[in-house]
Amino acid sequence: MLFVMKCLLLLAISGVLRGQGAPPVVTALPVKLPPSVAERLSPDDRVLFDKLMRVGLEAAWAAVTSEGFPQCFINELHPLNTGRRMVGRARTIRYLPNRKDLRDKTYSQGPQLNYRSAEEAQPGDVLVFDAGGETHSTVSGAITTTRLVMRGGSGMLVDGCMRDVPDLAAMPISIYLRCGHASSVSPILMSLDYQVPVRIGSVTVIPGDILIGEDHGVLVIPSSIVDKVLDKAMAHDEQEEFQRYLLLHGEPIYGVYPELNEANRKKFEEFKKQKK
Amino acid sequence: MLFVMKCLLLLAISGVLRGQGAPPVVTALPVKLPPSVAERLSPDDRVLFDKLMRVGLEAAWAAVTSEGFPQCFINELHPLNTGRRMVGRARTIRYLPNRKDLRDKTYSQGPQLNYRSAEEAQPGDVLVFDAGGETHSTVSGAITTTRLVMRGGSGMLVDGCMRDVPDLAAMPISIYLRCGHASSVSPILMSLDYQVPVRIGSVTVIPGDILIGEDHGVLVIPSSIVDKVLDKAMAHDEQEEFQRYLLLHGEPIYGVYPELNEANRKKFEEFKKQKK
Amino acid sequence: MLFVMKCLLLLAISGVLRGQGAPPVVTALPVKLPPSVAERLSPDDRVLFDKLMRVGLEAAWAAVTSEGFPQCFINELHPLNTGRRMVGRARTIRYLPNRKDLRDKTYSQGPQLNYRSAEEAQPGDVLVFDAGGETHSTVSGAITTTRLVMRGGSGMLVDGCMRDVPDLAAMPISIYLRCGHASSVSPILMSLDYQVPVRIGSVTVIPGDILIGEDHGVLVIPSSIVDKVLDKAMAHDEQEEFQRYLLLHGEPIYGVYPELNEANRKKFEEFKKQKK
């Protein structure tokens, strides 16, 4: 549901329902980008991220799926904080189980990829770590993530685990992970590949993908279709806003949802006109 | 523990312990039914639900078990919100993995059962969805649940997953589920049976069962024994209230719990008289 | 990170960064021992527990590991409350699946071990229950834990489950467990051994071990090395505090972390002098 509209809708309803007691709350509070991200975004990204913060996640899921990408939602990880929304652009890193020969070769060629990815992150980036679901060794921690925050990083998506969890939870950044651990990377894992396709839960993420995360998971949107997805989804949101409005006025669900009946469809057309 | 008594007890203790620093908090805050439920209940149900909101969950478990129903507690699902108590009456729906022939036949006979069950819900009802633990396809979402709230629905118990999780978490309704997902129902599941016995976690739930849910799970009480269970459990709660009182005054656990010794039993009799 | 320092650091930064907007929050709020524990500790333990409340968990993990104890972190359990820190000394209890002959023999020799361990707990103790990961029968509940609180107990670490979860969550004590259940102990488990080595998740805990728990897990420190671990870890924390300070001023991660470069190492020496 469009979050800006939610506020308008709630005001509208409160007038309509005056005298009947407050209507029940049926939508989450609107959320906004943390300043550490918002203030660093490019002008174009401000427009894009503003939409990403408002679009309904499920409407966007439907649009992505209808474009031919049904394997697009990650619900195997857990958010460190609830009540936030993560939006951003994927920057991917792949970890593998440690082995000395490969590790020595890779690490001699440059910094470990958790440092490098934090340092190279662009405003609005989400670091995406594929660690194969490992839960007994971490991929990164609070100090490296501090650098990510300073760079305008928006989030982390970790199919594995992180250390320094309480500090991470306090940061203005959204983090999804399997679980936490106190370990450093080295006992079990090593970073290997940078900006390659990776597997997170049951979804493939590639560099540049657009991500939207809520409490229950993260939607992966190929960047080539993001505009189309947002247009479709926001039109859908508008109808859902109206459907909610009808239900909050006591209408039965038949004729309202999932499809509006003839009479309600006309009302919806008027509703849309009034909003302009 | 009886929640109303909890308040009295805390007041009482605060007098007794004056001068010694505040006693530690050892009981959860009392919780109450949301207005969207409370205001719609029938007079009989107001009495019943009032007791269900106050009775100790563990005392009720012991009573249900002693009546011959040891498989009565569901701890395989997770509550969307902590610090709430769900009470209500089961209205069951069974989902199965999608197959075209059965789906076409069933859906041609009437609305999908998430819509129907929301529309037909009576005040205080809990929709109980058996989706076999499926975690990659949902059974329902926020708009349908808005209708449930408007009907006075009290909760949802989903052995599967739901979409629109942040909106659901904001609603005045208690929801237990495996996890969330952004998917619609259709890719994997279909609704099939309505008001039949279902399996939720490791417990059978039948239509009309009385449910009490806290953060750690949901107790299933056959409606035929609910009065007996409440009587037994509330008597038990009264003793536990007194046992807590003794412990908060520094008594050792031997002689207090699980059984009162002779001396404490006498004090308990006086305690009960004073309360009247 | 040292929690007292965190406050100083945040003040310092706020001065330095004046005019640039507030720096992002990158550390968790400091936490302190609940009065029910703090007021009962021996003078020696006050000193020890004060350090345990401030030391960085990950720094301590590194120190424990470097002392030859790499299997020292438990992340298989979940905290009942987030945002707390558990510190304490292990008092262990071992549960096994019920069998009548052994149960009768054991229970005839004295009280069940959840009662006994609560009663004998010393200020700052953490009860450690090895129930083999059992999730359908509890090991203890709120009333017994009330006694533990009155004794100055600091926490519970349960490889199994507990009943009365909302009450437990309200108590000034930290609890880690697999999940909750409403059951009593008896249908599936029995307590058997007291103050023996036990397995919690993938770590061996022995009586007297020092425990530090945060949201993501619990570090187990053999008591014989706790002073050495704290010294090492706190020195490490000081450097991390400085590294964070540099990053919050916009320095790139290279040269700052994981190792300070030559220039930054000199600044660190000055930083340490200024703090004295």
Place this chain on the structure above:
Amino acid sequence: MLFVMKCLLLLAISGVLRGQGAPPVVTALPVKLPPSVAERLSPDDRVLFDKLMRVGLEAAWAAVTSEGFPQCFINELHPLNTGRRMVGRARTIRYLPNRKDLRDKTYSQGPQLNYRSAEEAQPGDVLVFDAGGETHSTVSGAITTTRLVMRGGSGMLVDGCMRDVPDLAAMPISIYLRCGHASSVSPILMSLDYQVPVRIGSVTVIPGDILIGEDHGVLVIPSSIVDKVLDKAMAHDEQEEFQRYLLLHGEPIYGVYPELNEANRKKFEEFKKQKK
């Protein structure tokens, strides 16, 4: 692959390859229906079951999927014996966790459904037990299954477990299950519904479905499409037989599989003619 053809093919190849050493074995031995089933089948079923015993499982999967039933393969259970093929017609039974009220009511209305389903089984039937994946209580055992064998029963598909496993493994019947246990049904489960749609693994099975099982799982074919599926699949098998023939003669995979190139397609047409 058509099993009868396999034998012909192997003979053919052995001639062609004379002088070069034996070709590697690349197909499983043909299997046949046990006499206890074969001798009791109706004439129509003899024709049907003969095809079901010969058709390639993967070819049939492709045909079922292309008919609009992609959720048709159960690989969550394990066969008691390898090297067998199960074919048959589903007769379904649904178990739920035990509860006294429902059990008393149901069991007073007739025999438990494991007895009834064995007694009523028709030749070629497969008993399909949905026990929700329960692994600590069985649904049936060897004596009841002896009756099933005497009735001409062809197999059992159990999303749960069975007792008397060594005896079952010796019987001329194919059994798929989660695991075995020594328990009777009663401690945890009860039989409830007969000949209703059930969930086995991630597939819905309805009475009358046609089942084909190999070592790695069981294909579920709606009876309404079984003829179409067999025709499609057997045509496909014929091509695969030819593709294997080419590969065994040393041709590279390109041009042979998954699609035949122009030249090989012509050879295939001749191959088909020669077989007639």
Place this chain on the structure above:
Amino acid sequence: MLFVMKCLLLLAISGVLRGQGAPPVVTALPVKLPPSVAERLSPDDRVLFDKLMRVGLEAAWAAVTSEGFPQCFINELHPLNTGRRMVGRARTIRYLPNRKDLRDKTYSQGPQLNYRSAEEAQPGDVLVFDAGGETHSTVSGAITTTRLVMRGGSGMLVDGCMRDVPDLAAMPISIYLRCGHASSVSPILMSLDYQVPVRIGSVTVIPGDILIGEDHGVLVIPSSIVDKVLDKAMAHDEQEEFQRYLLLHGEPIYGVYPELNEANRKKFEEFKKQKK
């Protein structure tokens, strides 16, 4: 089912059914103790083990349960070989996750417990290793087990894993385990306690318990009730033998199983007389 009787029964049936084709095989082949065990047993144990090799596992389960021990069957482990029966007397060893201090202390006091238990094993003993389900470090291997075989050891029950699996599978000994691994003990585990109660799967095993294992799991019989259990179970087996006999002659299950009807009960009495 009594294995000796099985042979008689099959002979009997073959006469009765002459002219009708062979009856289906519905019982497993009888199995016997390997000579390495049988030849070393004491005279008393020969009598006992002979019964243990013949008694029906499920009948014995029912008897153990009716004696008040419902948690008596382990089905969480896998046998290395199928088609064997393990019988023996438990000799228990407890492993815990490695920690240097405890390991050094324990190992300085005597040999590791896998060596000691193999060396001290008595004929007919089963080594029972509780390794907490660990699957990435073994508890013992083929050479130590060779010594166990030479001592007359009958089996191993390992809640963890073993190395040298192919060699172990070739030995005349029954082994149940989680899985195999090539690792030695030392990277993750250490042996700690000898001849103490342990947890295997969901069952407590104590030294001296009598164990019967088939392909689907292991029954644990407290030694104090083993005679009673065998008497009860063997009487039950005799009835099941007769019930099978009736079913193999084509009788319907009603009236035969689970309870014999009046007419069949009389036939059973005669059947028992004839056998004497």
Place this chain on the structure above:
Amino acid sequence: MLFVMKCLLLLAISGVLRGQGAPPVVTALPVKLPPSVAERLSPDDRVLFDKLMRVGLEAAWAAVTSEGFPQCFINELHPLNTGRRMVGRARTIRYLPNRKDLRDKTYSQGPQLNYRSAEEAQPGDVLVFDAGGETHSTVSGAITTTRLVMRGGSGMLVDGCMRDVPDLAAMPISIYLRCGHASSVSPILMSLDYQVPVRIGSVTVIPGDILIGEDHGVLVIPSSIVDKVLDKAMAHDEQEEFQRYLLLHGEPIYGVYPELNEANRKKFEEFKKQKK
């Protein structure tokens, strides 16, 4: 244990033990390479593979670990056949969850990688498929594997699943996998990377690694250390052969294993001389 020696040892023992009954079998039967592999190997590989077929897997594990590669054993997969030994050289393929954009791009650049890897396989190669543990979509099947067999391929290591399982099980090739399925690749997965480092279970495999598999798992040996590993391991095997010999003659384990005592060490030196 060296397999060739096993035969000698068994002969030797049979002489020594004459008159005492046959010694128990304590070693697995020797296994050999299938002709389809053996006949195609290069002369150098014949020497290497001959050693790989004989070396003790656990001795090799110890050598690999001592060279600094402790994460070298895969026990998360299951062999299709027991009683075989897989040896070979890794040829790796990486699968990811399907997504249309990446799939179209990759598949337009050449054949799918299961075809390509089978076609390009060199004698003795093992195809190593990293499919992230996926169990509902396969990576390849019997026809493609037929080509692999014709190329002299030695095995397949699949962190995912395969179709046509009975045919695969009949082939002269060793296959390890999560489980089987009837599905083709396309519904869920796509092949993406060829000859890159991959994760199989908890081990990183790179192209060219040497693999040894037995029933319980697969050892991964970096090719750079294979000669050193074989030398170390075979020396170790020789000692284990002698230790077994002593135990089979009735010596106690102390003084024999894990270390030979002084007296036995001398006998071992003589034993080695006699063998030459």
